Amino acid sequence: MASPLTLNDDRLLPPDPGTRGIARRIYATTRELPIISPHGHVPPRWIALDEHFGNPARLLITPDHYINRVLHANGVELSELGVGRGEEMTEADNRRAFRLLCEHWTDLNGTAMRYWLTDQLVGIFGVRVRPAAETADAIYDTIAARLDEPGFRPRRLMDAFRIRFLATTDDPCDDLGMHAEIAADEEFSARHRVVPTFRPDRYLEPARPDWNELVDALGGAAGVDVGTLDGYTRAMAERRRYFKEHGAVSSDHSHADLGTLILPADEAARLYDRARRGLATADEALALRRHLFTDQARMACEDGLVMTVHPAVARNHDADALARYGADVGGDIPLALEATRALGPLLNAYGNHPGLHLVLFTLDEDVYSREFAPLAAWYRSVHLGVPWWFVDAPESIMRFKRGVTEMAGFSRISGMVDDTRAFCSIPARHDMSRRLDAAHLADLVATHRLDEDEAIEQAGALVVDNQVRIFKLDR
Amino acid sequence: MASPLTLNDDRLLPPDPGTRGIARRIYATTRELPIISPHGHVPPRWIALDEHFGNPARLLITPDHYINRVLHANGVELSELGVGRGEEMTEADNRRAFRLLCEHWTDLNGTAMRYWLTDQLVGIFGVRVRPAAETADAIYDTIAARLDEPGFRPRRLMDAFRIRFLATTDDPCDDLGMHAEIAADEEFSARHRVVPTFRPDRYLEPARPDWNELVDALGGAAGVDVGTLDGYTRAMAERRRYFKEHGAVSSDHSHADLGTLILPADEAARLYDRARRGLATADEALALRRHLFTDQARMACEDGLVMTVHPAVARNHDADALARYGADVGGDIPLALEATRALGPLLNAYGNHPGLHLVLFTLDEDVYSREFAPLAAWYRSVHLGVPWWFVDAPESIMRFKRGVTEMAGFSRISGMVDDTRAFCSIPARHDMSRRLDAAHLADLVATHRLDEDEAIEQAGALVVDNQVRIFKLDR
């Protein structure tokens, strides 16, 4: 007989009965609050076209690189999960992909992926049996049936999930047509703000082999001649303006390090020219990238777009997987981060500028108390993004909270940033975050560092007020 | 109606009732022990002249860079808090500064600053309402009235706080007149040992623009010609002797890294000569600094002054704040630390010398178990300083205890080092430390790693015996 799969109402709350009681009371005040998701990777097309999610594998497995990577480590081929195969996956293929996940269910013991999946399986799809080889087909059928219900289209789920604000991530050359389509539905948009995010990374990396073409495309999209750095800068500003006009509140940035630099204008122009002509050395390309990244902060002071920064990952570490499946399939590995010296030039120029909000993320936990909390406890522009990617799991999140709050306080920390393309996991992730907020605050109350009424007010602020203030959602 | 502000007697003790019971019994044996503060920044003048503390803002806000920096991050100008304004602050200005703190009270939720402030407000000043805009004036009045009482002068507070030993931090050229004045009061000095600490950093940094003048001043203070490295070394030794004669037990050091180096005598002399003539390159200046710092360890083997070392902070990271308010106002950010290789030359020369006590501090928590505990669990000179500055808060302190004790044991760890200039926070900080000692030890007892009688003995040793032994206070 299959084992039951359940969701306990007290999950993630502290085991000590007294502290758990406090945590329950705090969590009760935030669990029904709307979701504000200021950074993520949901394709706007899903919402614009209100697309059917297809099938359980395509919804829960194929696009989720968290799950892909753990299954890969445990011997599954990405192609078996549908990666890189798109429409060629048959019903049998999808069932098989789903069965592979179920067969590897115990390999997910103790992971965040299992926590989110359980929340979705039980909470959204009404699954009641534990995934395993022998239950895989039945679970697949249960989910598939739900996906055919009208309530399981993206727009209706946005309602059900109480997602009030959702930012996607978009290329600077994107015409944002999907966003325009969403905005055109005034009835829907009144309840749900779906906005683009300006993600210019590729255009800031002169060392990329395709950089010149990208810059040309940028110039084309902006209608600006990018033959000189001045032109390039005007094109960037124009595309930022276009994004802002379409609702964007932030730009998102991810480079291999946090290095910043403000080159003298003529030196910057010279390096740009050399890079455009394919002559830049590796050092020059790096200096130019740091300069261009820092220049985004200058523009942010002017146009007010918030900057989220996700640095220090070695992308596509597994060259063979890159060759076979392309980028972003899971073979990324974090790197050590240095922020104090790297951010010096940027912060000295713009660190206390009222127009700039910088939200910093890290995958290097040592940085929490060593650099991030002290930076956020001095510079007015610096805010701390909550744990991201490899560290967005319960224990890691608690380490983050305990690592930065004592110096920086809660006011310098963003609310939940889910950073996900797994649409149905969004409520599970935000709920997890609220439970952990409650657990952390309950511990402060139980050890008499905060009164319970203060903790309750703080919990609400983390879910709503901090998001609105830090991401400037009231403008 | 204003919310009450209270101090719970169980604050910081573990929530689990069984463990809390053990912790209470341990803490009960240490809470009334005298305070031994072997390193801090209280101006000796306050005690020598037994000065009135002025007003609540000047006491609690203006000189406290922990509070300044968090308020700065949250939009307050340092000048509004009195920084750099001294006597020009009017009563209205001070009230306004105090109100700013109260208005930002919730920005301090979860921080160590709030914990210490609450302890002071309730425990020392009898404040009973939570700080907020509407209670600010009343709280100001309550504190101001107390400050006018004769019991609130520094010397009477030293009695009330049970501070038995207090080390200040002093420039090598200081004539230590204030300390002489304190020592001259035999009745006071019988109950309170107030001693200077030798802080030669600036004189060891040949890259400083003012280094030559500083060295000249050092020579003048010592009555020694500093034209050669030999002279400089004799001047240093002479000033160390002078400090020791005035009661000093330690020297304090803080450079951007922990690098040590013993140059061949002639090479050191050559670099000194070049540095004095303004010809030293950056590399030469760095090598000379490392050599001169290491030479302090050699002298310490001879004269027995304990060395406390607080490395790896990027000082005055915010150049604009430095220009407007000067150094040490808060714009300092920690750096990653490497100790194993950096300390090699020093430890190979003096690491097991019976005369040397080296007390190492770090702001890079990764170093706790990776380098500090192993170093202290081998070299006889190496002792571990408790968490300092950005990490001297409850969660961080528990991480430190759990990170180093398992390898190094308690005997290699200093007792509480408050490192503060916030005079009235000293009892709160030491009390916090004793509560956390109790929490840590209670957990060891509750998990049967230590018997309760052993834990009680260990708790007392951390407060008194370790301090006396490591800082050589019995000599």
Add this chain to the structure above:
Amino acid sequence: MASPLTLNDDRLLPPDPGTRGIARRIYATTRELPIISPHGHVPPRWIALDEHFGNPARLLITPDHYINRVLHANGVELSELGVGRGEEMTEADNRRAFRLLCEHWTDLNGTAMRYWLTDQLVGIFGVRVRPAAETADAIYDTIAARLDEPGFRPRRLMDAFRIRFLATTDDPCDDLGMHAEIAADEEFSARHRVVPTFRPDRYLEPARPDWNELVDALGGAAGVDVGTLDGYTRAMAERRRYFKEHGAVSSDHSHADLGTLILPADEAARLYDRARRGLATADEALALRRHLFTDQARMACEDGLVMTVHPAVARNHDADALARYGADVGGDIPLALEATRALGPLLNAYGNHPGLHLVLFTLDEDVYSREFAPLAAWYRSVHLGVPWWFVDAPESIMRFKRGVTEMAGFSRISGMVDDTRAFCSIPARHDMSRRLDAAHLADLVATHRLDEDEAIEQAGALVVDNQVRIFKLDR
């Protein structure tokens, strides 16, 4: 009257009563399971000759560098503990060494060494009084009497300890005669598999002054001309084959960094030639070492030996202790570790090869969530070794579990690896590990991240299944 020394049956289980109850039930299912020790330093001679352990000091102190180093830090000379003195230690000397340990018992408060010693003293030797100066002789007598009992020879203890698999660590030139002797006792070998481990470090370090002689010896042992790199490679492969033939399942590696590199064949041959002729520069020697280390992975893909990798320790940091007592007496200090970039070349070549199992260890805890868990959650060859050496203590082990499991799951983590030469501590170490597994899993159950039946199954898998699978013990 001497204080009692006891072993509480609930030691290391979580204090919260509800969670403790769960942990007890989990632990009850693993406490009696056999010990599988896939990497350690027990001399095979002890088992081959079934030697008497000599005396309490020689058993518990002299060879244990954990204890030596803490006593050294607290002022004891290594020679007083018998280090480097061998047979010259008299009965009085051994008693004195043992008394030194007892006198320093409180210096071990809170350390893992004390935990293991208590477990051995009470659990194996029936000691019932706390070690101290006045109880030292009686405890010595109690242990000495036990050592004379026939049940206290290594082979009978292997039975009593339920050690089913034990790997030693051996030089590539070793003839493995002791292992042959053990294997020859078929009755014993049916119950206990004792196997060698191939440890080629010294032969991979062209910068060593004795490298040429070592390589010559390797060639001699293999019967292969090592005049060229090809010959050297054949000699290595031959010695690996010889070890495998004698039961080895793994090779063990420890260099100062994790750097890997695959040089073009002719460049590698050229560097080998230069190194053999004593002409290699430091950079060349480093490149060659990284190439040769990476080549062990290539061979592992072919012959299937598991690679355990223990990187980043500054060996013999204390040059004086090295000169007086030789290597491996305790003066080793960890270094920061970088894995993502360092392992790139190796993982790109062999990272998903079905023949390769790489078990990575670290002393730099920051690496847990930053690099190790992500690597193990992608590459099929990468498995995570449990905390090792300075971090193999309860709090550190819990940090490891909480740091890697959320991303990598339990399936990528080895079971207990004791890495010890302290024979009698092996059961204490494995029991500690099982208790901490139970504590960790109980917390997952208490916070509803795992069901209790799943936790129980997982606990058993960590002790047996993961070991068998990761170290290929079923082949």
